[in-house]
Amino acid sequence: MMTQTSDIRPPVAVVEWVGGASDGFPRLLDQTRLPTETTFLDCRSREDVFDAILRLVVRGAPAIGVAAGYGMVVGSRVISDDANLATELETLGKYLESSRPTAVNLSWAVRRVLKRAKSTDGDAAAVREAMLDEARAIHAEDEQMCLAIGKHAEKLIAPGMGVLTHCNAGALATAGIGTATAGMYVAHAMGRKFTVYCDETRPLLQGSRLTAWELQQAGVNAVVITDNMAAQVMKEGRVQLVITGADRIAANGDAANKIGTYGVAVLAARHKIPFYIAAPYSTFDLSLQSGEEIPIEQRGSEEITRGFGRRTAPEGIATYSPAFDVTPVELIQGIITDRGILQPVNEETIQGIMG
């Protein structure tokens, strides 16, 4: 029996609004406590929301956007000055945006809620109702985006398959069922049995800490491997499909994602395993001709030398720590978007889906 896809929920609510516009607040899963503790943080003020975004209680571009949208509502509650409402809201927006200045979705969500506020007639209470409505819309759209990706992606997952993923492009990074994980949750809801190999994803271990945790919560058969085991796992014939997320995709299809993704794609090619990217169509940045234009951020040394409490490299040793890499389009079998699967991936098919 097919499950209704509308029943497919994320394994845990990463962000939800509790209560009404006048008394409610966003409740966030505290991801800093995972995988050992499942606790939620109620953000009852703008400062609470700011702090939660800053401390990575909530993470992943879509999830941050949704949290910030709700943050505008809860943060506006202290504004009693109807005369200066617009100015006060602008100040609130700038404040929330400054919690993680490089997060594009954060700013986008804040601006969207502000625009709705400006176009609303009435007192502060009416404006707040409208803002909550807009924040809920952002939330619902994110859920729909994930579900749309999932419905396309599940077709790639056959019974008994091994699927490898890298980092966390999961439910924990969105307000829905994730991007790379979306097809897994849909296939699982349809009763299909398969195994997901989660690369632990050094240096920050999002694969073992987050992806393995959320799949386990949902009852999906997840197996953690260290990054350097992926080649052997593929060689042993345990993997028939790779799906990862992407942070940015250039006009030619080159895709930037968490460090290690490119290596996985090279290994998949060697073992003739199809390598797919799952990402909303909004991930395409057509202003970039190719991946070569994507700058690679460097991370600090301590994440490598002192990743998890104790020092694992000598004092004073040099490190090199690119945060991202770019997978060239020739290694990408297809890109699973909310608008369908791009396959083959090239400028034409990308233009087609973006048009």
Add this chain to the structure above:
Amino acid sequence: MMTQTSDIRPPVAVVEWVGGASDGFPRLLDQTRLPTETTFLDCRSREDVFDAILRLVVRGAPAIGVAAGYGMVVGSRVISDDANLATELETLGKYLESSRPTAVNLSWAVRRVLKRAKSTDGDAAAVREAMLDEARAIHAEDEQMCLAIGKHAEKLIAPGMGVLTHCNAGALATAGIGTATAGMYVAHAMGRKFTVYCDETRPLLQGSRLTAWELQQAGVNAVVITDNMAAQVMKEGRVQLVITGADRIAANGDAANKIGTYGVAVLAARHKIPFYIAAPYSTFDLSLQSGEEIPIEQRGSEEITRGFGRRTAPEGIATYSPAFDVTPVELIQGIITDRGILQPVNEETIQGIMG
């Protein structure tokens, strides 16, 4: 000015005999304290040696062999019963062998010292002198083996090069300058400047904890990267040569080594970077037709889920943890042995060097 190769010493004495046959003992670098503390352990009894091998104070097949040889000498000191000397020594040998039953070099060294004892006429003191002489010979041969590999390997390291290595096939695993690292120490002693990228090598982090440490001690420019950064580092053109060790090499040239080595070889091939194995000729096991006959040991889950002291994966999660992988011969540019560099690697050239 060329340095005399006889002057090339390991950065630290992993194992050394202190004193004479009647009062001396092996002093071991305590590798369990690296990379944060450099301490030495004096093994004044058979129990001390047993415990040091068991606890991985000393590790790496050649280094364990040398330590065990010296362990026979220090362990024999309590034997005063000349009449039953042979029986007592046999008991001692079996005891030391049981500290790490799968370590072939351990058993080999113990048997060699025992054989020397049996062929020696005289009292216990004379036998002990002979055993120390044999243990020193094992030690010296290991140093010579490393140096021979190093003299061949240094020719591959050009000024300004980036050399990538995986795990620790270094001085810390031998009683000399290591195998994969040997060419680096020789080139460094000759005044050549180059950079060594050390894969951290999850799950046990031998690359960041050990290889980076010993290269740093010697003043070699070492850079630690996480395993999943190797692909990007290669793509950026930072690496021109890969050298790793091997645990076992089959008759066709397939080489078993620490998990992750195979992946590195695939990445090197993609980037047209020559991939070399450095290992003594004794690593060849001609009873194995190919790498497919090499069994892959599985390791425990905790090394992945709790590798850095605190839990980094959810309670109850499945893991898959192959300890080794096999690099097929077609990915191996050459094998650097103490008898010269095999290149190309095939059954003929291997037979040639083993003959």
